[in-house]
Amino acid sequence: MLQVFLTDRHKGWGLRTLQDLPKGSFVCEYVGEILTNTELYERNMQSSGSERHTYPVTLDADWGSERILRDEEALCLDATFCGNVARFINHRCFDANLIDIPVEIETPDRHYYHLAFFTTRDVSASEELTWDYGIDFSDHDHPIKAFHCCCGSEFCRDVK
Template structure:
């Protein structure tokens, strides 16, 4: 198969993704494209290897055991808006062990990117991602995919970074009965189109961890409001502290901008 040399996804997504200046891909693309998370140093390999059980539905309905156990998260392929406001409720899609068809209403993020997106060069934030079409609230945009690594590996990588280096490591926190489950995703060397989405203190995307075949969460980004064509896509990188007075400057230009980028202080915990 011939791969379009201007396609940032290297032919791996449903839709090719270009930049508004085609030269950018040769100047600024420095990672290997992947469509979903891959195991990295220190990760729990059994989380990748142990497959989830599936339903035996021919056509999933209210009796489908996948949705009975965890709830129906989608309506007309758009996520329930309440899930964009809370990370308490776990989301599981039907998976490869299910008997239902690929068009099942409980299969959305596993089908990949469905909207037409574009890479562009921002004024102060480096590369960014924008949509070329209107998106309705609840629309799935893309994953934030990369290497799944341990806390120790995340700390080691952060401490090796220079002040001028971009930090892509994302700490995903999920509340469960045993406390807070943390997943560390690094798309720096291996990542998908999500690595180009910038932070905003007033974002138009919300992050929802979703599981499909394994217990490794897909970090999925959905429109939390209607988004117009050529609007830059953004999400919150972490917990925002209004009193934060240090760190990388934020250029989201939001009315509620804190002035600085959020950062997980735990990632500074181990010096190497």
């Protein structure tokens, strides 16, 4: 059982478990609209201020391939307008208690992309669920600037 809760003034809303979860437990799936990186960038540029906050997760549209994907090919899941409780999972550098496992499901007419979260260690009831978003905080050339990290990890990548 999961609960959305107000963490603190820096991180805002978060997600926690209400029961103990052993290592390797399935927690939830990340749900959102499937967009190309180009579509996500255009959506962000049309938004302003607090509306600019999005909930995207990058999907590799060509898993298992060694080729580099262009932004008009690479896919992401955006939970800004259509999502579930997974969009409240906060970031934590390196020592997060969740890992995302991408799953591609192929049907006769299309590919469906799913992202499942599993625990990386035993998680206690009432403990906040966290996940390493994989953000490169030193990439100053990226068109969308990274947020200021408030994860609190001793291994935080955004320490100045």
